[in-house]
Structures are given as structure tokens and as C-alpha cells.
Amino acid sequence: MGKAVTMSDIAKKLNVSTVTVSKALADKEGVSDEIRAKIKQVANEMGYRYNVAAKSLRGGLTYNVGIIIPERFIEVGMSFYWQLYKKVADELKEQNYYAVFEILKFSDEENAVVPKMIYDNKVDGIIVIGQVVMEYFETIKSVPVPVVFMDFYEKDNTQDFVITDNFHSMYMLTSHLIEMGHRDIGFVGNFKSTSSIQDRYLGYMKALIENDIDLNRCSQWYINDRDKEGVYKDFELTETLPTAFVCNCDNVAYDLMNKLQERGYRVPEDISVVGFDNYKLSSKNGVALTTAEVDMNTMAQTAVDILMKKINKDEVKKGIRQISCKIILNNSVKKLHS
Amino acid sequence: MGKAVTMSDIAKKLNVSTVTVSKALADKEGVSDEIRAKIKQVANEMGYRYNVAAKSLRGGLTYNVGIIIPERFIEVGMSFYWQLYKKVADELKEQNYYAVFEILKFSDEENAVVPKMIYDNKVDGIIVIGQVVMEYFETIKSVPVPVVFMDFYEKDNTQDFVITDNFHSMYMLTSHLIEMGHRDIGFVGNFKSTSSIQDRYLGYMKALIENDIDLNRCSQWYINDRDKEGVYKDFELTETLPTAFVCNCDNVAYDLMNKLQERGYRVPEDISVVGFDNYKLSSKNGVALTTAEVDMNTMAQTAVDILMKKINKDEVKKGIRQISCKIILNNSVKKLHS
DNA sequence: CTGAAAGCGCTTACAG
DNA sequence: CTGAAAGCGCTTACAG
Numbered sequence: 192m193g194k195a196v197t198m199s200d201i202a203k204k205l206n207v208s209t210v211t212v213s214k215a216l217a218d219k220e221g222v223s224d225e226i227r228a229k230i231k232q233v234a235n236e237m238g239y240r241y242n243v244a245a246k247s248l249r250g251g252l253t254y255n256v257g258i259i260i261p262e263r264f265i266e267v268g269m270s271f272y273w274q275l276y277k278k279v280a281d282e283l284k285e286q287n288y289y290a291v292f293e294i295l296k297f298s299d300e301e302n303a304v305v306p307k308m309i310y311d312n313k314v315d316g317i318i319v320i321g322q323v324v325m326e327y328f329e330t331i332k333s334v335p336v337p338v339v340f341m342d343f344y345e346k347d348n349t350q351d352f353v354i355t356d357n358f359h360s361m362y363m364l365t366s367h368l369i370e371m372g373h374r375d376i377g378f379v380g381n382f383k384s385t386s387s388i389q390d391r392y393l394g395y396m397k398a399l400i401e402n403d404i405d406l407n408r409c410s411q412w413y414i415n416d417r418d419k420e421g422v423y424k425d426f427e428l429t430e431t432l433p434t435a436f437v438c439n440c441d442n443v444a445y446d447l448m449n450k451l452q453e454r455g456y457r458v459p460e461d462i463s464v465v466g467f468d469n470y471k472l473s474s475k476n477g478v479a480l481t482t483a484e485v486d487m488n489t490m491a492q493t494a495v496d497i498l499m500k501k502i503n504k505d506e507v508k509k510g511i512r513q514i515s516c517k518i519i520l521n522n523s524v525k526k527l528h529s
Numbered sequence: 530m531g532k533a534v535t536m537s538d539i540a541k542k543l544n545v546s547t548v549t550v551s552k553a554l555a556d557k558e559g560v561s562d563e564i565r566a567k568i569k570q571v572a573n574e575m576g577y578r579y580n581v582a583a584k585s586l587r588g589g590l591t592y593n594v595g596i597i598i599p600e601r602f603i604e605v606g607m608s609f610y611w612q613l614y615k616k617v618a619d620e621l622k623e624q625n626y627y628a629v630f631e632i633l634k635f636s637d638e639e640n641a642v643v644p645k646m647i648y649d650n651k652v653d654g655i656i657v658i659g660q661v662v663m664e665y666f667e668t669i670k671s672v673p674v675p676v677v678f679m680d681f682y683e684k685d686n687t688q689d690f691v692i693t694d695n696f697h698s699m700y701m702l703t704s705h706l707i708e709m710g711h712r713d714i715g716f717v718g719n720f721k722s723t724s725s726i727q728d729r730y731l732g733y734m735k736a737l738i739e740n741d742i743d744l745n746r747c748s749q750w751y752i753n754d755r756d757k758e759g760v761y762k763d764f765e766l767t768e769t770l771p772t773a774f775v776c777n778c779d780n781v782a783y784d785l786m787n788k789l790q791e792r793g794y795r796v797p798e799d800i801s802v803v804g805f806d807n808y809k810l811s812s813k814n815g816v817a818l819t820t821a822e823v824d825m826n827t828m829a830q831t832a833v834d835i836l837m838k839k840i841n842k843d844e845v846k847k848g849i850r851q852i853s854c855k856i857i858l859n860n861s862v863k864k865l866h867s
Numbered sequence: 868c869t870g871a872a873a874g875c876g877c878t879t880a881c882a883g
Numbered sequence: 884c885t886g887a888a889a890g891c892g893c894t895t896a897c898a899g
Contacts, residue, residue, distance in 0.1 A: 195589075195650075197892060208870045213894060223868060240650045240673075244591065245892035247582035248875045251533075255629070265615065270608045277603065280630050289651055291593070292618050292628045312533075312578045313627055335578070535876060546886045551878060561884060583876035586891045 196239045204233055216241075256288050256498060257314040259306055259331075261295045263422055264321040269442070272320050274470055275341065278491035279318060286499055288315075295323070303330040316498045322385045322421070337501030339494045343386050344511050351501070352511045353494040357387050357467075360483040360516035361394030364465050365437055367481070367518065369402050372527030373435040373463060376404070377412025379447055380439025384421045388439045391467060395437050412436070416443050428454065432462060434527060441466035444480055448523075459525035469519050479521035489514045534577045542571055554579075594626050594836060595652040597644055597669075599633045601760055602659040607780070610658055612808055613679065616829035617656060624837055626653075633661070641668040654836045660723045660759070675839035677832045681724050682849050689839070690849045691832040695725050695805075698821040698854035699732030702803050703775055705819070705856065707740050710865030711773040711801060714742070715750025717785055718777025722759045726777045729805060733775050750774070754781050766792065770800060772865060779804035782818055786861075797863035807857050817859035827852045 198212040205212075207226065215222045215230040216239075222230075247253050258279060264272045280290040291314055293306050303326045308314050316336050322343035323331070332338060332350050344352035368376055376399065382392035399406055412433040417423045423443075428450055438444035444466030448458050456462050458478050469484035493512050500507045536550040543550075545564065553560045553568040554577075560568075585591050596617060602610045618628040629652055631644050641664045646652050654674050660681035661669070670676060670688055682690035706714055714737065720730035737744055750771040755761045761781075766788055776782035782804030786796050794800050796816050807822035831850050838845045 195892095199892075209893075210870055210895090211868085213892095214869090217894085219894095221868060226868085238673075240648055242586070242892050243650050244582050244585035245875090246894075248580070248586050248877085248892080249894055251875075253582060265611065270611065273603065273608065273611045277632055280632065284631070284645070289646065289649075290630045292630050293622070294615055294618065307622070308627065310578055311627075312581050335576075533876095537876075547877075548879090548886055549884090551876095552885090555878085557878095559884060564884085580876050583891090584878075586876080586893085587878055589891075 195242070196234075196237045197242070198239075201230060201234050201237060201239060204237070205229060252315050252502070253313060254288050255291045255308075255314045256283055256495075257291050257293060257306060257308045257317040258320065259293050259295050259317060260320045261300055261323055262297055263420060265294070266422070271440075271442075271468060271470055272342075275320055275487050275491065278487045279320070279341075279494060282491045282495040286495060288495075288499075295327075300324055300327045303327045305330060305334060309334050309336065315502045318494055318498060322387070337498055339498045339501070341490065341494050345386075348510050351497050351507070351509055353490050353497070354511060354513055355387065355485050355490065356513040356515045357390035358394040358397070359513075360518070361391040361437070361467065362397045363394075363516075363518050364467070364481070364483055365395045365398035366401075367520070368435050368437065368463065368465060368524060369398060369404070371463070371524055373433075374402075374404050375412070375433035375435070376409055377414065377429065377433040377436045378409070378439075379414040379416050379426070379436055379443050381415050381417045381419070381421075384417055384419050391439050409433070414447075416446075426450075432456070435463035435465070435524070438464060438466045441468045441470070441480055441482055444482070444523075448478065459523050463524040465524060478523050480519075481521045481524045482519050483516035484519050485516055486514050533580070534572075534575045535580070536577075539568060539572050539575060539577060542575070543567060590653050590840070591651060592626050593629045593646075593652045594621055594833075595629050595631060595644060595646045595655040596658065597631050597633050597655060598658045599638055599661055600635055601758060603632070604760070609778075609780075609806060609808055610680075613658055613825050613829065616825045617658070617679075617833060620829045620833040624833060626833075626837075633665075638662055638665045641665045643668060643672060647672050647674065653840045656832055656836060660725070675836055677836045677839070679828065679832050683724075686848050689835050689845070689847055691828050691835070692849060692851055693725065693823050693828065694851040694853045695728035696732040696735075697851075698856070699729040699775070699805065700735045701732075701854075701856050702805070702819070702821055703733045703736035704739075705858070706773050706775065706801065706803060706862060707736060707742070709801070709862055711771075712740075712742050713750070713771035713773070714747055715752065715767065715771040715774045716747070716777075717752040717754050717764070717774055717781050719753045719755045719757070719759075722755055722757055729777050747771070752785075754784075764788075770794070773801035773803070773862070776802060776804045779806045779808070779818055779820055782820070782861075786816065797861050801862040803862060807855075816861050818857075819859045819862045820857050821854035822857050823854055824852050 198209045202209045202212045211222055212230055215227040258276055260272055283290050291308055293308055300323055317338045318341060320341045328345055340352045342354055344354055378395055380388045382389045412429050414426050416426045436447055438447055444464050448464055451458060451462055458464050466480045466482040469482045497507055536547045540547045540550045549560055550568055553565040596614055598610055621628050629646055631646055638661055655676045656679060658679045666683055678690045680692055682692055716733055718726045720727045750767050752764050754764045774785055776785055782802050786802055789796055789800055796802050804818045804820040807820045835845055
């Protein structure tokens with residue numbers, strides 16, 4: 192390791208000032224092309240590495256963004272938010288920023304504990320991925336750095352949220368089922384757990400209503416798949432079965448298909464199934480799910496973009512950004528001949 | 530946001546020097562209990578937040594550790610390394626360190642591109658999770674900060690590796706199968722892909738040899754499940770089937786069980802299956818896998834511990850640390866009556 | 868184009 | 884116990 196090379200070392204070697212070195216390396220004007228080239232070359236030869244801490248101290252920016260994900264969303268087998276996290280980290284890198292990661296523990300969320308990285312002045316801003324409980328939301332939105340929330344929202348238009356357009360996408364998906372001749376359509380998901388699932392449920396209802404399908408009738412095929420906190424639980428099939436199920440996510444759709452198959456039903460021959468997310472590529476037993484593809488790239492880009500603007504104190508319009516999905520048609524839906 | 534509160538602000542308010550404030554807040558000696566209490570109280574009231582950048586600049590430490598994971602190990606559905614990453618991040622937090630995350634892109638790995646965080650002086654050390662190609666390994670081991678490698682190793686005892694004791698654990702698992710009366714035992718996994726899988730394969734072979742089971746005979750039930758880079762591929766069952774399969778990981782064990790069930794075989798009644806990892810809690814159709822539980826907590830703790838010592842220039846014995854597994858006996862293995 | 872000076876916020880010797 | 888001084892490595896005005 193040894194002593195780190197500084198700008199001053201380069202300056203001495205070339206008999207120029209550190210100011211000139213600084214300008215040259217930062218590609219700022221005020222240095223002749225000749226000297227600039229020379230400086231860059233020598234910096235390279237000497238193995239110079241920029242000292243962010245110094246820049247940080249001077250400029251007041253850490254060039255870090257904190258990513259906070261509630262623990263319960265990254266349990267074993269739940270890799271959706273990991274993928275989203277990865278996209279966000281990539282996007283930050285594009286902006287010459289780094290992702291500093293913190294898992295939000297159950298207890299810290301309940302007790303509304305402010306992330307340590309805030310106290311430690313470690314980050315210029317924060318991105319919270321996944322719905323947090325109300326008290327935590329209230330706490331986090333008043334930390335002294337900008338915050339962007341991803342994949343959920345609250346009734347609070349003073350904050351920035353980047354979400355999937357759950358409502359319209361699920362409306363589209365359900366409408367597709369109806370176009371394929373289905374009218375007995377169940378729903379799998381706890382609409383009391385997160386805003387995303389709730390909106391998907393409402394999109395599903397919108398399609399039913401629009402097509403004069405009796406909501407009460409369909410409610411007999413409603414299956415609850417998780418508790419209020421969003422933690423999966425094992426579920427039972429309904430007593431009678433519809434011709435199609437709308438699932439709040441692909442994970443649960445695969446579970447449902449397994450359960451149906453165990454009971455001897457075939458998908459889609461006997462029962463059609465649609466999911467939501469499309470982040471898993473695999474298909475089960477040759478059945479590929481018709482689903483809505485969440486546009487993680489655009490979500491990540493948008494969230495980072497908003498945060499950067501807030502950090503740089505640029506004007507940003509506050510509120511909810513809805514990123515629309517792409518509907519993916521596969522062979523988990525059968526056309527009914529009526 | 531406004532202007533940040535500094536130690537000097539606190540000092541002025543209390544008519545003491547910044548030196549005294551610094552000592553008081555850092556719990557260093559040389560301040561009377563009375564003044565120390567007063568300072569802490571005022572710091573709190575004024576909303577003082579420590580400026581790490583300043584400390585960093587002075588002390589030369591960033592209090593960040595970079596976590597690097599090759600892209601191919603965090604594809605959709607592969608959450609093992611995410612879990613490990615989470616444990617490592619938690620462990621770092623214990624040490625008042627932060628995890629700075631960087632995905633290693635395919636191309637950067639091939640071209641042995643040094644992580645940006647190194648050039649940017651962002652981290653005091655690095656933990657690489659998952660096996661990287663040889664050229665990348667050679668590059669990364671000579672970066673100017675300490676490095677610890679997790680979950681793989683190379684023939685290089687100048688470096689620090691923290692791995693699972695794959696060899697002995699798989700030897701134990703396979704021995705268990707043999708004790709249960711199995712002698713026709715297949716293996717699923719590409720032993721040419723990673724050091725982990727290779728060692729598991731050799732542990733399996735050790736158990737066979739020790740029990741005078743013909744290796745050649747068993748090789749007819751060898752199934753390749755992934756390419757050399759470790760990326761999963763769809764696999765076919767062997768023509769004939771053994772009474773038991775040893776799988777290189779739980780993921781693949783579940784896949785195998787699915788394939789067996791599709792072909793009408795029951796687990797464990799017709800064919801026994803053992804896996805490796807035990808990080809997935811779910812069981813398929815009531816069959817819970819007999820497997821070896823990787824001790825992620827100890828691995829994370831050990832890796833962070835070694836890295837901290839290296840960062841603080843403490844003496845550390847270099848080489849491979851093997852963390853042993855716990856064998857988990859479940860109902861995916863049937864006792865044969867011979 | 869070039870550079871001397873000041874300062875970002877903290878901590879480490881050192882002196883009283 | 885208490886504090887004045889120096890310095891970590893950089894950048895931003897400002898002057899030449």
C-alpha cells in the first residue's frame with residue numbers, strides 16, 4: 192500500500208502548482224493542452240488515485256446514496272427487490288455515485304429508527320425500496336437529506352415516489368382475460384397489504400366492472416396469500432374454481448399453478464392464470480406465464496434522476512411517477528369458446 | 530437541510546475549544562465529566578452530525594468496504610449470494626463500517642477491469658463474493674487495499690479465502706446416504722465449473738471410495754447442470770436411474786425432484802435426493818430436502834474479521850478458512866432394506 | 868494560462 | 884483538564 196500519491200506530489204514532479212494539477216485532472220479550463228496531457232500522464236505513471244474524502248470535505252457531498260430495503264422484502268426466495276437494487280446501483284454508478292446499502296430491520300422499522308448512515312453523514316440522499324410502515328415513513332421523510340421512495344406510495348404529495356403503474360397494467364391484463372372469453376375470474380393477493388397489490392386489485396376490478404361482471408360473484412374466488420405486512424403464507428384453493436385467476440405477482444402465480452396441478456388441474460387447459468412482474472425467466476412444466484413486465488430499468492433511472500436533481504437542488508416536481516408495464520402474452524391463458 | 534452544525538458551533542455555544550468538543554464526543558479522555566455531558570447534550574439539541582469526510586481526510590480511512598459480486602451469480606432466482614451479501618453488510622455495520630456495492634459485469638471480469646471504487650479511493654478494503662475468472666483474480670489481488678475472497682479459492686496461499694467446507698460436508702452427506710443403504714448414487718453438478726462444486730464432487734467420491742463403491746459404475750448417473758461459468762442450463766435425467774442422487778446445491782435438487790416427479794418417480798419412495806446449502810426454507814410437495822447447511826453467519830463474520838485486521842495492519846494468518854456445515858436430515862432420503 | 872492563499876471539519880501531538 | 888496550532892488533500896475565488 193505505502194504512502195498515497197497526492198496532487199502535490201504530481202505538482203512537485205512537474206514544477207507546477209497543485210491548482211494546475213487539480214484543473215488538469217478535473218478537465219477544467221485554464222490549463223494548456225500540453226501541460227494537461229503531461230499531468231495526466233504523470234498521474235497515471237505515479238498511480239495517482241483521487242481522494243474523495245478531500246473533495247467531500249470541501250464540497251460537502253459524499254457521492255454516496257443510501258439504499259434502504261425493509262428486511263421482510265428480501266427474505267429467501269424474494270429476489271425482486273434485489274434485482275431492483277442492482278439496477279439502481281448501476282444507475283448510480285452512471286452518475287458517479289455509489290450505493291451504500293442498509294437493511295431495515297423489523298424492529299428498526301417499527302421503532303422508526305433513523306438509519307445510521309444519516310447520522311454518520313455518509314450519504315447525500317436516500318432511496319427507500321419497498322413499502323414501509325407509516326411511522327417509519329413519517330420519520331424518514333424528514334431526514335436532512337433528499338429521499339425518493341420506490342415501489343410504493345402514501346397519501347403525501349410533498350414526497351417523491353417512483354412506482355409501477357399497477358392499476359392500469361392489471362386492468363389491461365384482466366381485460367385480456369375477458370377478451371379471451373373469461374368471466375369467472377378470481378384474484379390471488381392480499382389487497383390490504385401494500386399499495387401495489389391494492390392497486391392491482393382495483394385494476395382487476397375496473398376490468399370486471401367495465402365488462403358488467405358481478406364483483407360479488409367473483410369474490411368467491413378471492414384468495415389471500417400473505418399477511419398485512421406482506422409476508423407470504425401458505426394458501427388454500429377456493430372451494431369452487433373460476434376459469435381464470437389473476438395473481439398479484441408471478442411468485443404467487445407459480446405457487447398457484449403448483450397447487451392446481453397437484454389437484455389435477457391443468458394450466459391453461461382447465462384454468463388460466465396471469466401473474467405480474469415478469470422478472471423470473473423460468474417457466475414451469477412448459478407453461479409460460481402471461482404477465483405484466485415491470486420496467487425496472489426505467490424505474491431505477493427515474494428514481495436516481497429525481498434524487499440527483501434534489502441533491503443538486505434543482506427544481507423537481509414532487510409526487511408520484513408511474514412507470515408503465517409491458518404486457519407479456521404467453522401460454523398460461525386459454526381462449527374460451529362461448 | 531440548511532447549514533450543517535459543526536464541532537466549532539458547539540464549542541462557541543459553550544465557550545470551549547473544538548478540541549474539547551472532539552474529545553467529548555469521541556469519548557476520549559481529557560474532558561471533565563461535567564463538560565462532556567454538557568457537550569453531548571448541546572450536540573444533540575443542535576442536531577449535530579459527525580462529518581466522516583473530515584475524519585476520513587485526516588485519518589486516511591473511508592470506513593467503507595467494497596462488496597463485489599460477479600453478475601452471473603445474481604441472476605434472477607439466484608438469491609444465495611444476496612443472502613450472503615446481506616450477512617456481510619450486517620457484520621460490517623457492527624464494525625461501524627459501510628458496504629459499498631458493485632456488480633462485476635461479465636465484460637469487466639473478462640477484461641480484468643479494476644473496480645472504480647478502488648480508483649476513487651472509496652473503500653478501505655474489498656470483499657469479493659463468488660468465484661471470478663483467473664485473470665480477474667490476478668488483477669484484484671494486487672489492488673492497493675486489502676482483499677478477502679469468499680466462497681471460492683485458488684492455488685494461492687498469499688491471499689485470504691473464506692469458504693464452506695464443501696469437501697467434508699459432502700462426504701458426510703454422501704456417507705449418510707450409504708448408511709441408509711444406498712450404493713447406486715448419482716451426482717448432479719458440473720465439477721469443472723467452480724472450486725466449490727468440484728470439492729463437493731470429491732467429497733462425494735471420497736464416501737464412495739471409502740465404501741468400496743465402483744466410481745465408474747456411478748459415473749453413469751452423472752448429470753451436468755451448468756456450463757463452465759456456473760450458469761444453469763436445463764438438464765436431462767440419465768437413461769438409467771440410481772437409488773439416490775447427490776446434488777451440488779438445493780436449487781438443482783429441487784429442479785431434479787421436479788423432473789423426477791414429472792416422469793412419475795416419487796421422492797424419496799423411488800429415488801432419494803440430497804442437496805447442499807439449506808438457505809431455502811420451502812419444501813416441495815411435502816418433501817423437505819436432506820442437505821448441508823452453509824453457515825453464512827460465521828462466513829460473514831470471519832471474512833469481515835479478517836478484513837478489519839488487514840485494514841488495521843494487524844497480523845493475520847493468510848490462507849483458506851473453511852467454515853463447516855451442519856448436516857440437516859429431512860425426509861428426502863429413504864432407508865433401503867437390503 | 869498559471870499559482871498563492873484560504874478553507875472545508877476534524878484530530879493529533881504538544882504545551883500549559 | 885483544557886486549548887492553540889498544524890495538517891489531512893483538495894478546490895474555489897482571486898490576482899497576476
